[in-house]
Amino acid sequence: MDLRDILAANLRRLRNEKGLAQDDLAYEAEVSRSYLSQLEKGAFYASLKILEKLAKPLGVEPYELIVPPRKRR
Template sequence: MPFMYRIASYFIYYDFRWCGMTPRELLAWNIRKLRVERGLSQERLALEAQIERVSISQIERKQVNLGIDSLGKIAQALNCAVSDLLMTPPPGDKMPPVLRPGRKNSK
């Protein structure tokens, strides 16, 4: 398995260089995009992922490095694969909009 991991790491690294985004920027982009698409507030996502709300805010503002356990919790709360959080956005894709302030409906 280490060989496959190295190959996967190479392709992920290559993909990051291709899109001009760092891994931290990709995580921030995708977490925010998926959260907004699902209509979740940062508070609701944090609650479902069992992490602090301020952590979601810091991740989306690219201020912290995300641990692998937290990454897994967020992916599970967003009902997606961890790899989806590292997908490169299509060329020309715009940053997801900010949800309007206030409490969101839980789904």
């Protein structure tokens, strides 16, 4: 799995778990909604600074955004 795909899946999952719309997360993270949308599609790589900005409103540590999902047994 590509790192962009891992980030995209984790962003969508965490955002949905928090009940945030893309607009809300983008506003709280101080990024554009279109940029967030592209991250959630796996189209862009994110810098460490962006990971930090996104993690805060999601209530997670930045590294949690790029941790691959555990394989189901």
